Amino acid sequence: MAEAKCPSCGAPIVFKIGASMSQVCASCKSVVVRSDRGLENLGRVADVVTTDRGLAVHDRGNFRGRNFEVLGKLTLAHPAGGSWDEYYVSFDSRDPGWIEEAQGRWSVISVVQATAPDPSQLQVQSQVPLGTFGVFVVTEIGQGTFHSADGELPFAARPGSLRKFADLSGANGMTAQIDYGDGTHPPIVNVGYEVELAELNVQRVGFGARGQVVKSKDTKCPSCGGPLPLASGQSERIACKYCGALSDLETNQVISQQGKARQEPWLPLGAKGVLENVEWMCIGYMHRSTQIEGESFSWSEYLLYSEQHGYRWLVLDEGVVRFGSNLPAGQVDIRGLPNAVMVRGATYRKRNSNTARVDYVLGEFYWKVAINETVSADDFENGRYMVSSERAQTGTQNELNWTFSQTVPRDVVEAAFGIRGRTGAFGDPGQAPAANRVGGTGLNGLVIAIIVIFIMLVFIGACSSACSGGSGSSGGYSSGGTTTYSGGGGGVRIGGGSSGGFGGK
Ligand SMILES: [Zn+2]
Numbered sequence: 001m002a003e004a005k006c007p008s009c010g011a012p013i014v015f016k017i018g019a020s021m022s023q024v025c026a027s028c029k030s031v032v033v034r035s036d037r038g039l040e041n042l043g044r045v046a047d048v049v050t051t052d053r054g055l056a057v058h059d060r061g062n063f064r065g066r067n068f069e070v071l072g073k074l075t076l077a078h079p080a081g082g083s084w085d086e087y088y089v090s091f092d093s094r095d096p097g098w099i100e101e102a103q104g105r106w107s108v109i110s111v112v113q114a115t116a117p118d119p120s121q122l123q124v125q126s127q128v129p130l131g132t133f134g135v136f137v138v139t140e141i142g143q144g145t146f147h148s149a150d151g152e153l154p155f156a157a158r159p160g161s162l163r164k165f166a167d168l169s170g171a172n173g174m175t176a177q178i179d180y181g182d183g184t185h186p187p188i189v190n191v192g193y194e195v196e197l198a199e200l201n202v203q204r205v206g207f208g209a210r211g212q213v214v215k216s217k218d219t220k221c222p223s224c225g226g227p228l229p230l231a232s233g234q235s236e237r238i239a240c241k242y243c244g245a246l247s248d249l250e251t252n253q254v255i256s257q258q259g260k261a262r263q264e265p266w267l268p269l270g271a272k273g274v275l276e277n278v279e280w281m282c283i284g285y286m287h288r289s290t291q292i293e294g295e296s297f298s299w300s301e302y303l304l305y306s307e308q309h310g311y312r313w314l315v316l317d318e319g320v321v322r323f324g325s326n327l328p329a330g331q332v333d334i335r336g337l338p339n340a341v342m343v344r345g346a347t348y349r350k351r352n353s354n355t356a357r358v359d360y361v362l363g364e365f366y367w368k369v370a371i372n373e374t375v376s377a378d379d380f381e382n383g384r385y386m387v388s389s390e391r392a393q394t395g396t397q398n399e400l401n402w403t404f405s406q407t408v409p410r411d412v413v414e415a416a417f418g419i420r421g422r423t424g425a426f427g428d429p430g431q432a433p434a435a436n437r438v439g440g441t442g443l444n445g446l447v448i449a450i451i452v453i454f455i456m457l458v459f460i461g462a463c464s465s466a467c468s469g470g471s472g473s474s475g476g477y478s479s480g481g482t483t484t485y486s487g488g489g490g491g492v493r494i495g496g497g498s499s500g501g502f503g504g505k
């Protein structure tokens with residue numbers, strides 16, 4: 001440990017590890033950097049409101065047998081608005097590394113010796129060999145501006161400076177980030193692992209330790225003023241359970257004025273249940289649909305959250321329930337496209353492609369979900385297992401998200417969440433038995449399609465000008481008219497996230 005005095009205010013400055021280059025003075029918030037001439041002042045960082053999301057300086061944990069301590073926190077501003085945090089840590093009080101979080105998924109990385117490609121050669125999905133660490137797939141190319149910081153950092157972070165980066169995904173849960181900075185230094189390659197928060201064994205001792213006021217993450221609906229307690233610190237948008245308004249949590253602006261839900265979803269918001277030995281809370285509900293040959297097919301999706309384990313999805317499509325999670329792009333072998341993909345040695349064959357639209361949402365979401373946004377969805381099947389891809393069709397970002405899901409008995413889920421007997425509840429598009437789905441396009445499907453067309457004709461006949469606002473974002477949500485039997489066109493969207501083009505960074 002080296003001790004000196006802050007050149008701005010004289011407070012003691014202590015660097016905990018030799019790899020640290022700069023530090024934010026806890027008393028005057030100046031960025032103090034080590035140099036040949038002692039300590040220099042690079043200017044003050046912005047005051048940021050500390051929330052109880054993420055980690056804080058002084059938090060400790062243990063990852064795969066190594067103790068770590070959070071030494072510094074870097075807050076970067078996203079060019080499209082919003083910010084994200086990265087945590088500079090020391091392992092065993094000696095070795096530097098970084099812990100990052102995006103969309104409920106955490107990564108632990110550290111600097112390695114590997115050659116980075118020129119940033120102009122990179123595209124999302126391009127493959128990048130990183131020496132002995134293997135081949136990685138680019139999942140995001142982005143940039144941020146150094147906005148604020150706390151604690152110590154391994155470089156001289158000048159407030160306002162630009163950082164370009166690429167995020168990559170590799171095999172076996174590996175992850176990488178290439179830091180191109182502002183172009184004035186050689187690229188820095190970091191490699192590590194994607195993990196769940198549970199694997200970090202965090203002891204939260206840092207919140208408030210440096211005198212910050214910690215803000216509660218609960219909010220109020222900007223449309224009706226109703227209280228909206230937030231389950232997840234990572235949420236970007238929330239649709240009010242009282243009035244249906246979809247609002248952005250950062251700007252506190254209403255994005256879409258949906259109608260109020262007329263019936264409770266199959267899985268109520270706030271319901272808790274244990275699946276795969278983890279207790280999940282249902283925090284979001286989406287009604288989605290696709291058009292196939294002029295017909296509308298719809299299904300419902302439920303976002304589950306656990307602070308320690310991140311996000312999962314339950315998808316209810318024509319009575320069949322799928323439980324799914326994000327699949328890192330580096331684990332998908334796409335050489336068999338467009339007909340098949342391989343994951344962990346198994347082949348998944350293309351089942352269907354469609355355009356999936358968001359019709360209605362309730363609750364909170366970790367990406368900037370928008371009503372009527374669409375994605376191109378492809379499903380690949382192998383028995384009860386499915387690999388799905390979704391590509392955003394709006395915005396300028398070229399993002400592809402993969403998900404892995406499996407069918408689970410509906411009664412198991414209903415027992416886990418204590419919702420047995422909630423048949424016919426809002427959001428259950430198909431009352432059809434599961435066998436119809438498995439059997440594909442047999443006679444049952446045809447009979448049901450005819451019945452559905454008949455019901456639709458009756459509905460259209462009975463519904464004149466009064467229901468012209470059917471499924472829109474402004475005319476109120478109609479649970480009767482848009483729920484039709486899906487003859488195999490339903491896509492699965494599990495944990496894909498950021499179809500609105502916001503990847504958390
Ligand atoms: Zn100072």
Ligand SMILES: [Zn+2]
Pocket residue numbers: 221222223224225226240241242243244245
């Ligand atoms: Zn409201």
